[in-house]
Amino acid sequence: MNQDQLKRSAAEAALAYLLPRLERDTIVGIGTGSTANHFIDLLASVRHLFDGAVASSNASAQRLRRLGVPVFDLNAVPDVAVYVDGADEVNAARQLIKGGGGALTREKIVAASAREFVCIVDSSKFVTTLGAFPLPVEVIPMARGLVGRALRDLGGQPALRDGVTTDNGNLIIDVHGLRITDPRALEAQLNNIVGTVCNGIFAANAADVVFAAGPEGVKRW
Secondary structure (H helix, E strand, C coil), rough: CCCCHHHHHHHHHHHHHHHHCCCCCEEEECCCHHHHHHHHHHHCCCCCCCCCCEEHHHHHHHHHHHHCECCCCHHHHHCCCCCEEEEEEEECCCCCCCCCCCHHHHHHHHHHHHHHCCEEHHHHHHHCCCCCCEEEEEEEEHHHHHHHHHHHHHEEEECCCCCCCCCCCCEEEEECCCCCCHHHHHHHHHCCCCCCEEEEEEECCCCCEEEEEEEEEEECC
16 A cells, blocks of 8 residues: 555544444534545545534635535534544654644644544654654744744754745744654643744644554554
8 A cells, every 4th residue: 555545544444433423413623634635535425424524724624615515613613523634743642743734723723622633644654752753833924033043942943834824824934853752841832932823743632542554454542
């Protein structure tokens, strides 16, 4: 199997896990990126079983609508049953780095709103220590320099993601060279930098379930 096929296998496992709990009043939170797109395509085939979805990006919302899945504003729904999304890295504690697709802030908001967070990845995303993937940090444009200097003080090598503006109208700084041994502590520390909107460490709200697809099948933990 190639990587794209593995991503689809993880998405299929997540849908099989969720199917028994899909009901007419269920709202499903949907992430952003290539793995999430596989899940969106599969979810559309059972759209008659649930009310609709909340999307973490404009791109995902457009894909859902194109496939006939109703999309709701998060503020208009009383409850999100489950949030399903991919990750750029995941460790054994189900802590993640996310934001390679640029939607980290909305992803974190929808994940925090859901009763359960299901992460779907191919096995190449599993790491012992987070940080090999550059850590995305969403920043207010006028704070780009301020945040960048603070990130260098923490030992990172910040690089502005050229030509990217988030759905929130902000910029993304990718931080290279971090070895994240205490994800929860660093997540909180980064959030306290003035001008930071959100960072891509998902540790305070780690995934509840991970489906990782590899050559030997899909593993759940």
